[in-house]
Amino acid sequence: MxxxxxxxxxxxxxxxxxxxxxxxxxxxxxxxxxxxxxxxxPPSRRSDALKILDERFARGEIDKEEYEQRRATLGD
Missing domain, CATH: 1.10.287 (Helix Hairpins)
Known part of the structure; x- marks a missing residue:
């Protein structure tokens, strides 16, 4: 074999x-x-920016209108 x-x-x-x-x-x-x-x-900078924006809104540093406007800008 x-x-x-x-x-x-x-x-x-x-x-x-x-x-x-x-x-x-x-x-x-x-x-x-x-x-x-x-x-x-690493996490994207956009998610970091949205997190900071959410925190500012939660603390009352910005109002709802400004929050929605900035969130729409970051979403694009």
Whole structure:
């Protein structure tokens, strides 16, 4: 019975293994980049601005009309 070994493939087997390793590592790197972009981003500045605006309205520093106007501006 013949078992497949690295030496039996010659240069073609070695080339196939090299391509497979490069594709595998490239896939791992791509998955890592996607995960970092998806879950590693800091909160946007817009959400920080809306939070500050909500706090100012809750403290009574601005009235409802000004609050709605600024919120509409930040929403665009």
């Amino acid at each position: 013949h078992y497949w070994t690295y030496g039996d493939g010659g240069w073609l087997g070695g080339l196939f293994m090299l391509i497979a390793i490069v594709l595998f590592l490239g896939g791992l790197i791509a998955v890592g980049i996607v995960l970092l972009r998806r879950f590693g981003q």
